[in-house]
Every structure is written in structure tokens, then in C-alpha cells.
Amino acid sequence: MVQSIDLKHLNALFEQLKTLSSRCQEWDNKITLSENKSFRFEVHLFNASSLTLSGYCQQIQTTFEHLTHVITKKMGNTIINYECEKFINQFSALLNIVNQLDAGKAEGLYKRYSTQQEKVYQQLQRQYQYEKRLLAMIDEENTLYRDATSVHKEIHKTRVGVLKERYQKCNEFTQSLEFKMEALDND
Known part of the structure; x- marks a missing residue:
């Protein structure tokens, strides 16, 4: 459904x-x-x-x-x-x-974008790619967790936790760059 x-x-x-x-x-x-x-x-x-x-x-x-x-x-x-x-x-x-x-x-x-805006833009592009890779890694670890034996489940669960924490920090930085880009646009 x-x-x-x-x-x-x-x-x-x-x-x-x-x-x-x-x-x-x-x-x-x-x-x-x-x-x-x-x-x-x-x-x-x-x-x-x-x-x-x-x-x-x-x-x-x-x-x-x-x-x-x-x-x-x-x-x-x-x-x-x-x-x-x-x-x-x-x-x-x-x-x-x-x-x-x-x-x-x-x-x-x-x-028109200033040099500062271009630098922020380039940083944002790198951040977006990094976030996407992290999300793919999280998805892969979740799949491995589902398929793992009970002995290995804890390892994959820990890895998922670490990757999610890393993604959260990355996403916070990405958002700060987006706000910075928006502020530069409004100037």
C-alpha cells in the first residue's frame, strides 16, 4: 500500500x-x-x-x-x-x-556572484557530494546489518551509529554554508 x-x-x-x-x-x-x-x-x-x-x-x-x-x-x-x-x-x-x-x-x-560567493558555492558542492557518499555508506551498513549473523550485527550497528553522527555534523556544516550563501545573495 x-x-x-x-x-x-x-x-x-x-x-x-x-x-x-x-x-x-x-x-x-x-x-x-x-x-x-x-x-x-x-x-x-x-x-x-x-x-x-x-x-x-x-x-x-x-x-x-x-x-x-x-x-x-x-x-x-x-x-x-x-x-x-x-x-x-x-x-x-x-x-x-x-x-x-x-x-x-x-x-x-x-x-552576479562575487568571488566570496563562488568560494562558498564550491564548498557547498563538495559538502553535497560528501553527504551523498555518507548516506550511501549508511545504507550499505544497514543492508550489511540486516544480512549479518548475530555475532556481526553489533559491529554494523556501531558503524551505522558512527556514520549517522558524521552525517549529522556534515549536514550542520552544509546548512551553515547554505545560510552563508543566502546572506551573501541578499547583500
Whole structure:
């Protein structure tokens, strides 16, 4: 029952992503390359910058595929929540830009970032990758715990605890970087 509810919600998200993708393609056709050569917004949410809105949409599609994978494989809640939050943040940022364009406010596309913001952005990208690796390690240890004999269960349980503690510290630092990036954006 829970799996069918998850799939129902995933299908609804997929439909919304398709709608956003078509809106992005429409805007990509209207914006000339010379206008979007400095296309930057919420860079800390995406793995790479893109010259098109569709390029960002493709990155959201990849995040959606990861989210679908972790849900269908019934991975731990921590990694599911991570992928879900990443999807929501990316989707919201791109939807906000498209809505601004629809309202005739294109300045959100051309936000310039200072050297300090670029440094924070690079740190954030490293943090996101580190968090993802930690979540994969936690999931692997949980699988080993489930399959282990009673003698080895304690070892895997301890490792999971250590990895979760490490993830918590990493996530706190990531959040502080996100706040720092947001503060730099507002300056």
C-alpha cells in the first residue's frame, strides 16, 4: 500500500516536472544566447551551471531519477529525505525563475556572484557530494546489518551509529554554508 502511494506521488511529481520542462523550453526559445551567457541563479542547488533553463531542468530530472531509485529500492529514510529535499529545492528555484520570467522580471536570471560567493558555492558542492557518499555508506551498513549473523550485527550497528553522527555534523556544516550563501545573495 505504501509503495503504491509513493508511486502515485512520484507520478504526480513527474507530471509537474514535465510541465516545468515545457515552460523552460518555451523560454529557452525566447532568450537569445547573448542574453543568457551569464545565466546564474541558486547555483549552490545545482551540480553545474547551464546556458539554458532546460539544462537546469535536466539536472532536476537526474535528481528525480535518484529520488525514484531510493524510494523503489526502499533505502533508508535519511537518503530518501536527502534526495526529496534536493528535488524540492531545485524544482522550487527553477519554478521561481520561470514565474519571474512570466511576470516580466528577468533580472533573477542574471544575478552576479562575487568571488566570496563562488568560494562558498564550491564548498557547498563538495559538502553535497560528501553527504551523498555518507548516506550511501549508511545504507550499505544497514543492508550489511540486516544480512549479518548475530555475532556481526553489533559491529554494523556501531558503524551505522558512527556514520549517522558524521552525517549529522556534515549536514550542520552544509546548512551553515547554505545560510552563508543566502546572506551573501541578499547583500
